[in-house]
Amino acid sequence: MNVLEVKNIAQKYQAENGETIAIKDVSFSAAKGEFISIVGPSGCGKSTLLSIISGLLKPTDGEVYVNGSPVLGVTSHIGYMLQNDNLLDWRTIYKNVLFGLEIRKIKTPENVARAEDLLKKYGLFEFRNNYPSQLSGGMRQRAALIRTLAVNPDLLLLDEAFSALDYQTRLTVTDDVYGILKQEQVTTIMVTHDIPESISMSDRIIILTQRPAEIKEIMPITFDMETRTPLSCRNNPSFSRYFNHIWKELSIYE
Template sequence: MEILRVEDVGHKYQAENGEVTAFEHISFTVQKGEFMSIVGPSGCGKSTLLSIIAGLLPPTSGRVYVDGEVVTGISRHIGYMLQRDNLLEWRTILSNVLFGLEIRGAKTPQNVARARELLKTYGLYEFRHKYPRQLSGGMRQRVALIRTLATGPDILLLDEAFSALDYQTRLNVTDDVYRILKREQVTTLMVTHDIPESISMGDKILVLSARPAQVKEILSVDFGPGRSPLSCRANRQFGPYFDHIWKELSTDEKS
């Protein structure tokens, strides 16, 4: 079932030397429960595209539909995770997880119980009275994810959400996050500069061209049932997927 439709979306902005077209004629759909990775050259507007989908920024042209409704502002259906976890250092882990509910005015007994259950399910409940500084980088990122999931989004947007982590932690965290998102059946769009990360996590990969960006390709990724990001990296199909995307991006940068 289709949950997200991006229809002929474009974005322009004013720079010192005049108007700049970041991207144009961007169209794609995402099915419920799907994980889509978004890759493209630096400066092609990947993060701006997420901001438009989230309703934080209006498109210059085109429309975005979530569950059949046009996005005209910040949508309660969408959660957003950035590179930094943005945990509040003076709040406990449980208090941080509940913060999103407080902002939305949705801190009901039912939602608080669900937040506690998420902490239990994903191994963080015993740390609920700890503070962010007492947790590792990987654990902090899981807390940030649970804080977002506690608000019950239908779509999660990840903008370079793991890039601040060291390589080993990043591998482990992406494995954890993928497992959580698939279990919770949350539709996800992830912007990343890391091609292996895009392949290992994505059901589909949206490849954008250089600015003004357009959709070069939407690549379906199939590693079979029971996949995980770590197991995908060891799959014999991983290399061909990498070579294909690398060629697409390299060709674009040289042109």
């Protein structure tokens, strides 16, 4: 069974000049541990689609299922990360990581132990008593990811999650995040406007048309290498072929 099933999603809005169709008949699925990116022209409805998958927005038509259960609203089965890490400046990194467990009222000894294990596994345990302002942008993003993973979501949604970082930090962070998500086998859907980022991190890329957004193509991404990382993908000969294809598909909307 797939972790995520998106079935015939459509979204319409009432405007002064009539009905506006934002998304039209979008369907796809994601398997356990799969990383899928969604790209498309600016304003085509990528973030709207992510809001529907997360349960924050009810679609006009269609259904979303996570592990076979319908998504009818915000649920602990889905984690959501935005471009701002949203760490609380007055709480230590340790208390920030536990914050999700607290607000969901699942701060059990087992879940706290899992959060501590994630901090240790991904190099932040020695900084657990530091405050967010004392950490680099990359470390803050790692802490935000650990906070999200601590509640053990079945599905992770990333909405331009790295766009606030400078270019060099962004390259390092995508390597970090990719390694964590693959090791933890977390199914991930990422919306991004950055084509190289989508290629370097994804197992598949969904290319959307301009509004109303429909799926133009679902593109498998494979690299012939023993150990794949986002940074190594950028240096692979196949990278430019993928980039040129996606660029061509999107440039017709410029």
